[in-house]
Amino acid sequence: MTLILSLETSSSVCSVALHRDGQLVGQSELRLEKSHSSHLTVLIQQLLDNTSCTLQDLAAVAVSDGPGSYTGLRIGGAAAKGLCYALTIPLIAVSTLQALAYQVAAFTPRAEGLLFCPMLDARRMEVYSALYTHEGQEVLGPAPLILDSDTLTEQLAHHRLLFFGNGAAKFEPLLNTPNAGFLRGIEPSASAVGALAQQAFQRQEFRDVAYYEPFYLKEVHTTTPKVRT
Structure with missing residues (x-):
């Protein structure tokens, strides 16, 4: 049995999904702006509880690779890397x-x-x-x-x-x-990430957990706040 947890955080939608041998077991989404950092781990745990699964059952974690929101991709990537490292399981990155x-x-x-x-x-x-x-x-x-x-x-x-x-x-x-x-109203979903992740798992297409970075597509430009005098 192959159980894959998928994370989609590239947009304003925070989405998680579970697939067992390529079949969707459960999915949870939260459509709140800037909610990813505070709600992603909660959604993961609730999904596992609702499907009677545990972290130890996971064979891999898949993450939406980008492009998309810089902050969202960083949050999803960090969560996926942390889970894969702690559980010693592969990391799969899927193009958003x-x-x-x-x-x-x-x-x-x-x-x-x-x-x-x-x-x-x-x-x-x-x-x-x-x-x-x-x-x-x-x-x-x-x-x-x-x-x-x-x-x-x-x-x-x-x-x-x-x-x-x-x-x-x-x-x-x-x-x-x-x-x-x-088409209107189409947002990225973890269920699609999970479906493609199953194919990648079968091909053994895994990413290096230590060095993985999301595909931002463009360099991120930051500015230094002006000092008031």
């Missing part, structure tokens, strides 16, 4: 964009005729995005995109694209083509 595309493609009719384009808000007119087939094959790798009327014109000229994620709403008013479709 790929997991988001997976959860949409799995419930989309005639998905084989579409390309799936998750977009995560990166402020102003920028998003983190990638492009996938319905089977999860990468067409365009994760990258920061500046949105304008010329964005992805080549792909839209030859394919039907489905856009979703909290950054897609900024793109919709810029397009006027029947090849673009938009």
Whole structure:
């Protein structure tokens, strides 16, 4: 039996899930801004209690790898590393964009005729995005995109694209083509992370617990507060 705990903290949604041999056992989500640091461990313990599982039952911990919220990714990564180190179990990192595309493609009719384009808000007119087939094959790798009327014109000229994620709403008013479709209300979920983590577990694709860092995609810029005189 393979029991995998998955953590999704890349957005404002704090989400945890348990999969047993690839089947979803339980999931818990909290949609509160800036709640990850104070509620993630509570959600994990409640999920384990509600499914009659223990930390010692876990075969691996999976974490949403990014891109996304810098603070959220740091919290999820630290929690996953701590659990893996304490329990001596493998760490699995799953692309946030790929997991988001997976959860949409799995419930989309005639998905084989579409390309799936998750977009995560990166402020102003920028998003983190990638492009996938319905089977999860990468067409365009994760990258920061500046949105304008010329964005992805080549792909839209030859394919039907489905856009979703909290950054897609900024793109919709810029397009006027029947090849673009938009879904609202799609947020990253630990259940999709767990489904992809099972595949990674079978392939033995594990990350180094000591040196793992989330995939931020862009360097984080910090500023020093001005000293009042």
